[in-house]
Amino acid sequence: MEFPTDLLFSILDFLLDDRISLCRCCLVNREFNCAASIFLYSEVVLNIRPSVIAFSPSNTAAPPRSRYERFCDVLLASAILPANAPHVKILRVKGYPDSLSETLLPAVRQFKNLHTVQITPDQSRDGLFVPILDELVKDRPSLVNLNINAACMDEISAPIVKKLVGLRALGLEGPNRTILQILPDWLDRLNHLKELHLTRNCGSITPGVLRSLIPLLANITAFSWGLSYSITDDDLFSFLGQLPSLKQAKLRHYLQYKSPGPSDPMKRLRSLTxxxxxxxxxxxxxxxxxxxxxxxxxxxxxxxxxxxxxxxxxxxxxxxxxxxxxxxxxxxxxxxxxxxxxxxxxxxxxxxxxxxxxxxxxxxxxxxxxxxxxxxxxxxxxxxxxxxxxxxxxxxxxxxxIVSAEDTAEIMQLNGTLRRLTVNEWKIEGSWVSQDDQVVFVVRHSSENASEEAPEIQVRSRSQLGLQAPAMNAIIEEEEEEDD
Structure with a gap:
């Protein structure tokens, strides 16, 4: 009997951040493999860190591949397979990706359904991403979210990314003068843009540049702002107050001593970070x-x-x-x-x-x-x-x-809706589960590793706490250790 597809996808959705379990699901049978692959390959992250392998400069042979590089090699080789490539929706390139120069472009050519691309390496050689950007500006109607840094903001790359006009979200980390020169014209052509994120070092943005963007951002609902010492609080809040559709803002604060002047309030703002x-x-x-x-x-x-x-x-x-x-x-x-x-x-x-x-x-x-x-x-x-x-x-x-794990669990019992509670270093989660033909409330340590089963915590019962038990009495049991 086949497993119900709708139920299978609902179960796998809970494992979205648990790559190990998703890999195991791929080995169950063909049905599980096809379903789990959709989740497993939906996001490809290439993050190569500096290698600590010692290599003699006098050796003419190629340096050995680090474990990060070997992992990315295997990941790309698997992701570009015809059965997996259509599932790749998100591509993130970070760290030090120079060693992927020969494999990255062929992979991007296979990822036809990308909707999010992040190219924010810590360091890369000049021109590494020019062919990648050339490929992305081709027929890619699904690409709606782009996040780049200085690696894609030089005089060659900037005119290429400007051709991406179907974006709904644009992130520029450390925008430099080159990208800022084309930004007004680019924004004018981004008719569907809803989010603009200017993050990290925004020192190249002057008050005049910021004001010049206001007429182009009437439809922006989410905006992020990094650090620029040339922008005062008055400059920033005056700018934000003139964005009529703004609902979400993520802002970088730095201490200023100037008395604030009047500015328009953000009357539609719902989320502030x-x-x-x-x-x-x-x-x-x-x-x-x-x-x-x-x-x-x-x-x-x-x-x-x-x-x-x-x-x-x-x-x-x-x-x-x-x-x-x-x-x-x-x-x-x-x-x-x-x-x-x-x-x-x-x-x-x-x-x-x-x-x-x-x-x-x-x-x-x-x-x-x-x-x-x-x-x-x-x-x-x-x-x-x-x-x-x-x-x-x-x-x-x-x-x-001093607050113990048991104290934290007892605090959770004071509220019938509380499901996640952290007190100092203790992180616990509570949930209703089926156990011995009844529904019980169980409190467990919250594990950082989603594949690990966290132990239950023993606490006093609700009656001992002087609380009225709900219709479904909550019991919290301590997991018994198995005898050797």
């Missing part, structure tokens, strides 16, 4: 909060993310973002769904305010002190739509707060 430097200076944090408030004022904001690698870990860190919470609780009660403060600390009163006002909140990421953790546990049962939460508990030398 802010990338910023690390600092525990109260003035920096205060100005970052002001900057964020300026961005979201008068907008129906739904999603806010903060991006940074480091945050203060002390409970005495600045709490300037309490002001942001107060603003959201007053003006975005019915819209806010995701608040990702990352490692920024907020007080227990702000946590209570969020829980009692922002009833649509689905995801919450923040730093708290021990009092904030206690407040979160108190209000968690009232947050009926919250399914994901992450907390970093900040302490100091006088107050020690």
């Amino acid at each position: 802010i990338c910023h430097d690390a600092s525990d200076d109260e003035e920096f944090v205060d100005k970052l909060c002001d900057w964020t408030l300026r961005a979201v004022t008068e907008s129906p904001i739904e999603i806010i993310h903060f991006c940074c690698d480091e945050y203060p870990i002390n409970s005495e860190a600045p709490r300037c973002f309490d002001r942001l919470v107060e603003h959201l609780a007053q003006f975005n009660v019915s819209t806010l769904r995701v608040l990702d403060l990352n490692g920024w600390l907020i007080g227990d009163s702000s946590i209570s305010l969020l829980a009692h006002t922002c009833f649509r909140l689905e995801e919450l990421v923040m730093a708290v002190d021990p009092d904030g953790l206690a407040a979160f546990k108190t209000v968690l049962p009232t947050m009926k739509n919250l399914h994901t939460a992450a907390l970093h508990v900040c302490t100091d030398e006088h107050v020690l707060c």
Whole structure:
């Protein structure tokens, strides 16, 4: 009996990020092989890192292929097979791809159904991607998403990429003067463009260049901005306020001391991601909060993310973002769904305010002190739509707060909708599963490796916690180790 195709694709969709399991599915039978190959080859990533193999310069033989190069060789050889090439929709070239110069172009010729191409190598020889770009500008109506960096922005490559006029999303990492010279004319021909992402070093973009783009971006719904010290906050917010269709923005913040001037609000902005430097200076944090408030004022904001690698870990860190919470609780009660403060600390009163006002909140990421953790546990049962939460508990030398995996699991039990919870280093997931002819709620450690089965966590039952059990009583069991 054949396996139902619709059900098979639904199952494989859950394994999209689990390459090992997809490879195993290819070995089951022909039916599984055909279905799993669609997922397995949908994205081809070529990312060659520098080789650490020592090779004598006096040796005239070709250097040995690194493991990254051998992997890419095998991947391309498999992806270009007639049965697999039509499945390739996304191609990403990163790292140091010079050694792929002979195999990359023939592969691109076989990938006729590409809709996303990313060419952002760390380093490459001049002209490596010219024939690749020449191939892409041929009959490729499916190609709608292009992301390139300086490797495709020289005087030869720039006029070629300009011929791609069917794009819906364009990303330029570190746009230089060469690409900026053709950008206005290119944008004028991109009638279907909805997303423009100018990222990394945007120092070549002056206030005049930025203003000149405004008439060409009336239909842009998503915009990203990198770092340019020649662009002031007033320049940036004036530009953003004149994009009538803007709904998503990812912006790079840097500290400025000039008093902000008036600017038009982003009245359709729904998603904001802010990338910023690390600092525990109260003035920096205060100005970052002001900057964020300026961005979201008068907008129906739904999603806010903060991006940074480091945050203060002390409970005495600045709490300037309490002001942001107060603003959201007053003006975005019915819209806010995701608040990702990352490692920024907020007080227990702000946590209570969020829980009692922002009833649509689905995801919450923040730093708290021990009092904030206690407040979160108190209000968690009232947050009926919250399914994901992450907390970093900040302490100091006088107050020690240790949270175990069992403590984290018990916190999850306080809310019937919470499915993913992180407290410090503990990451757990909860799910309803069928077990012994009944439906039970199981809490497991969240494994970074999707192919690994995470162990269950033993916690006290809901009755021991003094909570009323739902119709389907949740039980959490500890996985018993098998005897040797």
